[in-house]
Amino acid sequence: MNITITLTVNGRRISRSAGGHFTLLRWLRELADVTDPKYGCGEGICGACAVLVDDVPVSSCLVLAAQVDGSSITTAAGLAEPDGSLGPLQRAFHEHHAAQCGFCTPGMLIAAAAMTADGRPRSRAEIRAGLHGNLCRCTGYGPIVDAVEAAQKTAHHAGTPVSSAAAADHGTAAGAADHGTAAGAADHGTAAGAASRGAGR
Amino acid sequence: MFTRPFRFERVDRLADACELLRQHGEGAKVIAGGQSLLPLVNLGLVQPGVVIDISRASDGRDITEADGYLTAGALVTHARLATDPLAGRAQPLLGAATRLIGNARVRGRGTLGGSLAHSDPAAELPLVMVALGAGYELSNGRETRGVKAEDFHLTFLTTALESDELVMSVRLPTLGPGWGWSFQEFSRRDGDFALAAAAVLIRTAGGVVVEGRVAVGGVSDRPVRLADVETVLSGATASQIAGRVGPIQGIRPVSDTAASAEYRAHLCGVLVRRALAEASQRSAEAA
Numbered sequence: 001m002n003i004t005i006t007l008t009v010n011g012r013r014i015s016r017s018a019g020g021h022f023t024l025l026r027w028l029r030e031l032a033d034v035t036d037p038k039y040g041c042g043e044g045i046c047g048a049c050a051v052l053v054d055d056v057p058v059s060s061c062l063v064l065a066a067q068v069d070g071s072s073i074t075t076a077a078g079l080a081e082p083d084g085s086l087g088p089l090q091r092a093f094h095e096h097h098a099a100q101c102g103f104c105t106p107g108m109l110i111a112a113a114a115m116t117a118d119g120r121p122r123s124r125a126e127i128r129a130g131l132h133g134n135l136c137r138c139t140g141y142g143p144i145v146d147a148v149e150a151a152q153k154t155a156h157h158a159g160t161p162v163s164s165a166a167a168a169d170h171g172t173a174a175g176a177a178d179h180g181t182a183a184g185a186a187d188h189g190t191a192a193g194a195a196s197r198g199a200g201r
Numbered sequence: 202m203f204t205r206p207f208r209f210e211r212v213d214r215l216a217d218a219c220e221l222l223r224q225h226g227e228g229a230k231v232i233a234g235g236q237s238l239l240p241l242v243n244l245g246l247v248q249p250g251v252v253i254d255i256s257r258a259s260d261g262r263d264i265t266e267a268d269g270y271l272t273a274g275a276l277v278t279h280a281r282l283a284t285d286p287l288a289g290r291a292q293p294l295l296g297a298a299t300r301l302i303g304n305a306r307v308r309g310r311g312t313l314g315g316s317l318a319h320s321d322p323a324a325e326l327p328l329v330m331v332a333l334g335a336g337y338e339l340s341n342g343r344e345t346r347g348v349k350a351e352d353f354h355l356t357f358l359t360t361a362l363e364s365d366e367l368v369m370s371v372r373l374p375t376l377g378p379g380w381g382w383s384f385q386e387f388s389r390r391d392g393d394f395a396l397a398a399a400a401v402l403i404r405t406a407g408g409v410v411v412e413g414r415v416a417v418g419g420v421s422d423r424p425v426r427l428a429d430v431e432t433v434l435s436g437a438t439a440s441q442i443a444g445r446v447g448p449i450q451g452i453r454p455v456s457d458t459a460a461s462a463e464y465r466a467h468l469c470g471v472l473v474r475r476a477l478a479e480a481s482q483r484s485a486e487a488a
Contacts, residue, residue: 001208020209020252023239042243044236044307059306062239064232066209067254114305132391133304 005069009034010078020066024058025049027065028075036077036106040135047134050107051075057114076106079113089113092151093144100138107134112148121152204242211254215261215275215367218253219342222365225251231367232256233276234310236303237319261314261369266291272372275314279326283308291375294333294382294400298325301384304392314368317353320360320423323394327354328418329384331426332400335373341365354423380404381484383476386419387468389459395419396460397468401476403434405484410434410442415477420454420469427451430473439481443474 005022006015009032016031028034028051037060040048044059051060052074079087086094089112099105108131115122115130122130127148128141136144212218222229228250232238235256241247255261261274264285271291273282282288283299302308302316302325316326317337330337330350337348339362353361362368376382386398397420403413413434415427433445454465 003209019206021204021207021242023204023243043240044303047304047306050306056309057306058310061243062235062306063310064209064235064239064252064254066211067232067235067256111305129391130305133306 003066003069005065007032007065007068007070008072010073010075018065020064022065023061024051024053024063024065024068024073025060028060028073034075034077036075038103038106040103040107045133045135046104047107047111048104050110050134052110052114055114055117057110074110074113076109079109088155089116089148089151092147092154096143096147096150098139098143098147104134104136104138108136108144112144112151116148116152122148124149204245205248207249208251209254210251211257213257213259215255215258215369216340216342218255218258218367219340219365221251221253223341225253227364229253231318233312233315234278234307236307236311237315237321255367256310256312263370264288266375269375269377270372271295271375272370273313274370275312275317275368277313279303279308279311279313279316280305282313292333292373293376294384294402295329295373297382298329298384298400301325301386301395302392307392313371317371318360318362318368320354320358321394322354322357322422322424323396323398323419325384325386325395325398325418328398328400328416328424330371330373331424332402332414332416333373334414335371337371338369339363339366340369341367345369350424351426356422376402377404379406379484379488381480381482381487383479383483385472385476385479387472394459397454397465397472399469399472399476401473401480403477403480403484405439405481405488408438408485410437410481413477413480415473417449417452417469417473420449420452420465422453425452427473434477439478439485442477442481446470446474446477449473 002017003020004015004017014032018027025037037051038048040046042061044062049060050057053068053071079089081087089109111131111134124145127145210221218231230249231253233256261276264273264287279299279302283296289296316324335350337353339346348361381403383401386395388395398418400416404411413431415430416424418424429450430446437445449469454462456462
């Protein structure tokens with residue numbers, strides 16, 4: 001018995017009829033052609049399928065599409081600027097070489113967006129803790145932590161949120177002290193960044 | 202990914218799920234956060250015919266405090282338990298344990314009632330409830346009954362729930378004056394299942410232990426209260442506590458790919474002593 005499920009995905013309203021057993025991930029990938037969330041483990045461990053459902057991070061493989069009918073979904077692609085150019089997190093991942101094979105990247109971006117949504121700058125330790133539900137088998141995590149750190153610095157410097165999910169709470173952060181200087185942001189591919197790269201998790 | 206199709210039903214009230222459970226019989230499964238059920242479904246270990254969604258029910262979300270007890274509805278998520286100011290103040294052991302569950306995505310969707318009904322022997326919440334002497338309200342939509350946590354968790358993934366019953370709410374004692382608490386667990390990586398865990402509550406007066414509650418998880422088919430340890434604690438000063446706790450009795454750890462039974466038993470003793478030390482310290486500070 002199929003059910004018509006309507007979701008707003010990255011601002012676009014999509015209706016598709018699906019079996020009640022369809023997970024959100026399968027609905028997105030197979031019916032809505034939204035393929036940036038990936039199927040990794042199917043157990044909620046790897047985080048490759050992470051999306052925001054009404055701004056809450058979820059494993060889309062562990063939610064039935066029918067359960068969240070009517071919700072707003074943000075995938076990694078939805079973190080882009082309205083004009084389609086890269087958003088602050090996406091750009092920082094690119095600049096810091098935070099993706100190698102790229103399979104974990106959509107989930108890493110979502111975890112980063114969820115973690116930084118309140119606009120409060122996170123320490124490196126907090127960033128690592130915030131990423132602990134997302135597995136990467138290429139990078140050793142260092143460049144990903146660098147990217148999240150850099151993204152929040154650039155965003156705060158420019159007075160814009162790291163992700164659109166941050167919009168609601170950003171008022172406080174924008175008024176806070178200026179966290180990134182150009183020099184600080186440029187530091188990361190050097191000694192400090194390189195050292196952390198070998199540290200794993 | 203290649204799930205056998207099932208039918209999806211949504212209810213607006215928890216009690217309505219009980220009626221559907223009676224209608225559909227054995228092939229029906231209840232889903233709330235889905236963080237325990239859907240991994241099993243995705244792995245093909247559970248193949249339900251009907252899945253009854255209670256995640257959008259209007260009831261079961263209250264957290265209240267009255268007469269020395271905290272009551273929380275079955276649909277309260279782990280994330281909320283971990284951050285709720287009332288729950289955190291009334292019984293800090295609860296939030297401390299909840300923050301160790303899975304990852305942010307699991308905590309965001311996983312529910313109190315779901316974790317208890319799933320009854321994984323390594324799960325944090327059943328252990329906390331046994332340590333606290335919590336009670337669960339169960340309902341089949343017509344009648345409700347109360348069951349003590351210790352009588353509810355029977356063995357691996359098996360509870361005292363009848364086939365048409367749901368956990369509706371949980372009632373647990375708040376932290377009394379002079380009590381200290383601690384939750385300790387060890388897992389091979391952050392967010393993984395605990396190889397062993399210990400939950401402890403201690404009340405000291407004049408520098409000696411007056412009473413304590415000690416329970417461990419991950420080392421038997423269900424959370425176990427350690428009455429022997431509780432007995433020997435009585436009258437101990439902070440520095441005497443560790444010496445009074447010998448090898449932990451009454452547990453039945455298993456060997457698997459993660460750890461041997463011997464290692465789990467060893468960990469259990471280490472974690473109990475750590476938890477006792479921290480709880481007695483907190484109790485001394487509270488006095």
